[in-house]
Amino acid sequence: MANEPPVPLPHAQGPLSGYRVIDLADEKGQLCARLLGELGADVVKVEPREGHATRHNGPFFRGDEGPDTSLYWWSMNAGKRSVTCELRLEPGRELFRDLVRKADILIETGKPGEMAALGLGYDALQQVNPGLVMVSITNYGQTGPYRDLEATDIVASALGGHMFLNGDMEKGPVRTTAPQAYAQVNVQAGVGAMTALYARAVNDGRGQHVDVSMQEAMANAMDNTQQTWDIRHLNPIRPGIRRNAAGQYGARYLFETKDGWLTALQVGGLIGPGANTIIDWLAETGEARGLESPEWRVKLTSMQPLDERDRDYVEETLNEFCKKRLKDDLVREAQARGGGWAPVLSPHEIVDNAHLLDREFWIRVQHEDIGESFIYPGPPARFEHTPWQQRGRAPHLGEHNEQVYCDLLGKEEAELRRLRARMVI
């Protein structure tokens, strides 16, 4: 073909090389499809003629809104192929069914019943391709009293119980600004997709329908608070800079440094069995404020709760110590002494982080279309024989129409022209 698109980059050595994924998803499934692509699957993003709505999700490159400048789109759809296909028209659905015949996994995020209304429900598509694994990701699942309700990230965080755990007793619950319900449902749907793919191989090639709920994905991000209710009938508090301890304020874990913040867990912090190492450190610099005494040492390592005045004194001591120093220096020294501390890092600081740089984590991705290249996150898992691979920039709308429809589905150029004229693609 004359104009072979420069993306996606080939990836024949991945653990999923040879599989094909059709991606009809919105925010609830695009990351899932991308991760499968980076493991080797050929991911085909199917978009309506006007482009998928998430092409208009901000932020935008240099603030210029347009179908090819969404950093959301870049982040979640990197390395996929894009075809246009109008599912509201029967010829479009016919084309889609042809694509389904060539696919192993379909990821879709329509409201319950939406695909069926188009004649593309699981039962219909299973007729087309009995081996198809259809992953349907919805706000609340395919069934139940909430099935038709709306949700966005914050709503699923709330109804999924996770948001109750975050925040402050005065100010109320708080959401993580980087959307976590979307992140969670994507990766948990990925496990469901992989499980069904594996199940197919041991069940005579039969696919399954995978019904995924964003609310339930967040319910699985509640730490031990579900069991704490079940066993002790206690709800947690929102602990702010402290930790929740079964509905009480636990130890403070966030401390201010000269240049930001760090986390010092009580294991390896100033309160707990590892306290002596930290007390010694403070004593060496003359900043222990009396905590080096045998009485304090016993108190701090005993695991018995401190009274409020003692606790404030201890935490103030550590806070004063940290405030005079840089977080990286503090963490390095604490770790050398056996304290499990970590700095609070911003996205910028993560990109500059020496550890990740040493592991050559980051990938520079070419955007040849605008003559630029940008740093993207690297491998979430490093395989000995079947490497993870970033697959290049996100596709333009319909960039792979010819490649997919002609090379893969065997359509003639003339047929493509007809489909274009009929506004199918």
Add this chain to the structure above:
Amino acid sequence: MSSLVTPGWKKPFAGLRVADFAWVGVGPTVSKYLADQGAEVIRIESSTYPEALRRVPPFVNDEPGLDNSGYYANFNSSKLGMTVNLKHARGPELVKRLIKECDIVTESFTPGTMARFGLDYASLAEGRDDLVMIAMPLYGQTGPWSSYMGYGHVLQAAAGFNHLTGWPDEPPIGTGIAYTDFLVPHIAAIALIAALDYRRRTGKGQFIDFGQMEAAVHGLGTAVLEWTANGHDQTRMGNHDPEAAPHGCYRCRDGRYIVLACTTEKQWDGFKAALGRPDWCDLERMRRRWQRLNEQKEIDRHIQAWVEDVTVDPAHPDAEDPDADPEIPVVRMSTEQLMMHFQKFGVPCGIVNSPEAMHSDPQIVHRGHYWKLEHPVMGMRTYDGPAFRLSDTPSELTKAAPLLGENNEYVYKELVGLSDDEFVELLADGAFE
């Protein structure tokens, strides 16, 4: 328990055996996905150095006990348990013999720990090429931080979640939990099952170096690219959103909170209708989304006041609102009714469910998200289920978490191949502690 699996179907991982050294949160979640789908997962523990979570509450009747932690139990249902003392002269050899009978090894120790006992991948894979092993420490196998200690509660700081959770100009409080423990295992499970599928097709196993921090970075949405492409370092915005307004969390009269979000103009229209079209909604500076993004504080004030006006405190259902305008009749709503009121107008809205409320949330109950399992020490308890249902081979929690060393006899006699005499001898010698 009768199986939910469609007759004529096999659970995908039936016949696979996992030696599960992984402890605390991340690793056990990964192997549980396999266990709930038919794999025989054997938790390898020590009674001398018990798994940390066995010592963490909640405990039934508040009695600390290694077989009494709900925290441990939730991560380890559907699995078997065995104990070994790796510092006993024969410990590592016994484990190696077990691993010969296994397909998969999972671990999450600080790099080098497994090698110290001769249990590194190279040693375990000697003479076979089908072993799959995934190592899942915080920071991966190499690099200056690879020896760093910590838990999910501090990794959420290094991975950006603290910075991105909290209110602007206030401390980076992060989530209230060990957040990354509940994010990265799913990514590890995807990687592991992908490697298993490759093994199924080729017969080849491999080692997977999984660094929790690196996986967690993939959960940061657009934050990385917004820095690398735009030079903008995203930060925490309370409950606001850079792209949607209104977007917030509001206190109802009963002390609970609701959240709502308008990401589209259609939802904003629905929102206005839901409020009965008060004047402030029609101000020129509220017209478009990009304008409303600058007015979030004012929008929050209006919504908070309205929510307080319309909701009822069940403790004082008839109390008069002293500030209420007597000319305007107010239809009072429960918090549940308020959520459904917004939903009726197409506005994404939900209650901030407490753990208590989760157990009676109509949708969660309908979906059967929580499982009830009888545990010999802890009794009938509630366990989390997966967020997905497979139509023909749904995941099943087949048994409560193992007691410490519960399956020693099976593992040592049937799998390791010890005779009755050897078993008793090693038991007496402390090899299983």
